[in-house]
Amino acid sequence: MDWVRVWEKPKSLTDKMLHYCPGCTHGIIHKIVAEVMDELEIREKTIGVAPVGCAVLAYNYFNCDMQQAAHGRAPAVATGIKRVHPDKVVFTYQGDGDLASIGAAEIVHAAARGEKITTIFVNNSIYGMTGGQMSPTSLVGQVTTTSPFGRDENHAGSPIKISEMLATIQGAAFVERVSVHNVPHIMKAKKAIKKAFKLQLEGKGFGIVEVLSTCPTNWGITPVEGLKWLEENMIPYFPLGNLRDPEKEAK
Amino acid sequence: MAKKLMKGNEALGEAAIQAGCRYFFGYPITPQNEIPSYLSRKLPEVGGVYLQAESEVAAINMVYGAAGAGARVLTSSSSPGISLKTEGISYIAGAQLPCVIVNIVRGGPGLGGIQPAQSDYFQATKGGGHGDYRLVVLTPSTVQELVDLTMEAFEIADQYRTPVMILGDGIMGQMMEPVEFNPPKKRELPEKTWATTGCEGREPNVTNSLHMAAEDLENHNLNLLAKYKEIAQNETKYESYETGDADIVLVAYGTTARICKTAIAELRKEGLKVGLIRPITVWPYPDKAFEEVMDTAKEFVCIEMSTGQMVEDVRLAVNGRKPVHFYGRTGGVIPSPQEVADKIREIAGGVK
Numbered sequence: 001m002d003w004v005r006v007w008e009k010p011k012s013l014t015d016k017m018l019h020y021c022p023g024c025t026h027g028i029i030h031k032i033v034a035e036v037m038d039e040l041e042i043r044e045k046t047i048g049v050a051p052v053g054c055a056v057l058a059y060n061y062f063n064c065d066m067q068q069a070a071h072g073r074a075p076a077v078a079t080g081i082k083r084v085h086p087d088k089v090v091f092t093y094q095g096d097g098d099l100a101s102i103g104a105a106e107i108v109h110a111a112a113r114g115e116k117i118t119t120i121f122v123n124n125s126i127y128g129m130t131g132g133q134m135s136p137t138s139l140v141g142q143v144t145t146t147s148p149f150g151r152d153e154n155h156a157g158s159p160i161k162i163s164e165m166l167a168t169i170q171g172a173a174f175v176e177r178v179s180v181h182n183v184p185h186i187m188k189a190k191k192a193i194k195k196a197f198k199l200q201l202e203g204k205g206f207g208i209v210e211v212l213s214t215c216p217t218n219w220g221i222t223p224v225e226g227l228k229w230l231e232e233n234m235i236p237y238f239p240l241g242n243l244r245d246p247e248k249e250a251k
Numbered sequence: 252m253a254k255k256l257m258k259g260n261e262a263l264g265e266a267a268i269q270a271g272c273r274y275f276f277g278y279p280i281t282p283q284n285e286i287p288s289y290l291s292r293k294l295p296e297v298g299g300v301y302l303q304a305e306s307e308v309a310a311i312n313m314v315y316g317a318a319g320a321g322a323r324v325l326t327s328s329s330s331p332g333i334s335l336k337t338e339g340i341s342y343i344a345g346a347q348l349p350c351v352i353v354n355i356v357r358g359g360p361g362l363g364g365i366q367p368a369q370s371d372y373f374q375a376t377k378g379g380g381h382g383d384y385r386l387v388v389l390t391p392s393t394v395q396e397l398v399d400l401t402m403e404a405f406e407i408a409d410q411y412r413t414p415v416m417i418l419g420d421g422i423m424g425q426m427m428e429p430v431e432f433n434p435p436k437k438r439e440l441p442e443k444t445w446a447t448t449g450c451e452g453r454e455p456n457v458t459n460s461l462h463m464a465a466e467d468l469e470n471h472n473l474n475l476l477a478k479y480k481e482i483a484q485n486e487t488k489y490e491s492y493e494t495g496d497a498d499i500v501l502v503a504y505g506t507t508a509r510i511c512k513t514a515i516a517e518l519r520k521e522g523l524k525v526g527l528i529r530p531i532t533v534w535p536y537p538d539k540a541f542e543e544v545m546d547t548a549k550e551f552v553c554i555e556m557s558t559g560q561m562v563e564d565v566r567l568a569v570n571g572r573k574p575v576h577f578y579g580r581t582g583g584v585i586p587s588p589q590e591v592a593d594k595i596r597e598i599a600g601g602v603k
Contacts, residue, residue: 043450044449044450044451044452047320047447047449049316062455063455064449064455065447065450065455066447066456066457066458067315067320067346067447067459068346068457068458070315070338070339070342073308073309073315076304076312076313076316077312077315077316077319078316079276079302080274080276080312080314080318080319080324081320081447082316083300084274084322085320085449088448088449105305105306105308105309106305106308106309108305109304109305109309
């Protein structure tokens with residue numbers, strides 16, 4: 001009997017070894033984005049924008065044209081690319097320090113313009129690359145290197161719910177929050193990402209998928225505990241689900 | 252082609268379109284608002300895109316994206332706006348992307364004022380943003396030259412994969428003069444094989460300014476340096492005006508150079524031998540213009556609308572061989588030809 005290939009690495013990923021820490025879910029998120037690019041057969045017409053932060057080297061991993069952007073500016077860079085190549089697929093891949101903090105204006109206005117790009121927003125409630133500082137999405141009470149006594153909302157404010165905020169913007173066509181802490185949720189996350197890319201191909205407007213992710217290194221726990229921490233602490237504050245979908249709204 | 256009476260800012264916008272620029276990203280700021288206004292009307296007519304960004308920071312990063320995607324792209328601003336753009340300019344220089352950036356300078360620091368100034372010279376020529384990079388900085392002194400240099404700027408940017416700045420001032424942007432639009436000499440421009448256009452039929456392209464290993468970054472910086480040397484070799488521009496017999500050589504650029512020319516005409520009538528070096532590129536700086544007059548000139552006088560910024564480059568070019576004087580007005584005050592002439596008479600009193 002001939003061998004039947006049941007799985008292979010997505011063509012939209014290179015063979016480079018990922019630099020991410022053990023237990024970090026960036027690798028899973030990269031893989032499902034790449035699988036979606038394969039399935040939609042858009043690798044050769046896609047231009048990605050890498051952020052500053054843990055995913056800064058994304059341009060080494062995605063096997064498509066990539067631009068590396070300044071901290072938080074990926075949506076502006078993506079806007080420039082998309083306006084030059086409206087027939088191409090443009091996505092940004094950004095963390096919470098990049099998107100929710102320094103780049104908050106850029107993402108809000110890309111959404112407001114209904115910029116026909118797709119944003120993969122990886123939220124792990126902490127600054128990873130710079131060594132575990134408080135991020136705009138760090139939870140109340142969360143201990144980080146810059147909130148050593150736990151985030152105090154009277155001092156540092158409360159964590160920003162980016163998806164809920166962007167869902168109020170008319171130009172945001174698709175907004176969904178997903179998680180990758182177990183296989184069923186990974187499947188759901190992939191479905192949402194695929195839909196966001198499809199809507200871009202249909203010219204429907206701005207799409208963002210917020211993916212709850214882990215940072216065992218900077219959370220100071222094991223990878224398995226990290227998945228549990230995400231489920232028990234992040235999901236209650238950042239509820240999963242779709243917030244904007246043009247199909248839903250048409251009904 | 253018949254000459255057309257146009258405001259500097261609008262003429263610049265038209266020059267960009269005629270140079271093949273189809274993308275403009277910017278944010279309003281006085282005194283350069285006629286550039287975005289003109290382009291918002293005209294770019295759609297030629298199939299281009301005008302987009303008003305949410306900030307200067309976003310605008311320059313849109314420029315980065317569009318330039319990386321292979322387009323001819325322009326942004327314009329004025330002093331405080333350029334400060335915000337310096338982050339993006341450093342990245343554009345680091346990623347070696349071609350674009351044209353216009354600074355119609357107003358007085359500073361801080362919010363400053365809205366009157367013309369030349370006080371962004373340091374920022375334009377000494378970096379502005381972080382890291383080992385240079386901008387090619389072109390300084391027109393007439394609306395016609397504004398047009399010609401804008402067109403040329405796109406060619407220089409594409410030839411060397413580098414950002415080019417047009418350094419004007421509020422007068423340059425606001426005054427009207429007759430202009431004609433003549434395309435610059437065609438250069439043999441390299442194909443943009445590095446652009447991110449979708450990787451169909453080739454390996455993926457990446458635009459990037461990150462070099463994690465120190466040795467890699469050093470090599471990158473040395474490559475940039477070699478490029479800047481080549482630019483200095485090929486692209487340095489200046490005008491020497493009545494310097495042949497000049498005892499006193501004025502040094503001024505842009506609007507101030509025109510004021511100096513009026514003062515020179517007055518002084519020459521009195522028998523004073525005065526000339527002018529007018530740098531057209533302030534980076535690369537035209538040191539050669541100084542060598543040409545070094546044996547004959549007795550004094551150099553730098554005239555600026557600042558408290559003394561370019562005078563440092565004049566001193567470097569003169570290198571202690573002759574006295575260098577300075578006269579400047581700042582904060583948006585424009586020096587009159589009489590003031591300049593008086594300063595020269597004062598200096599001439601000491602020339603024997």
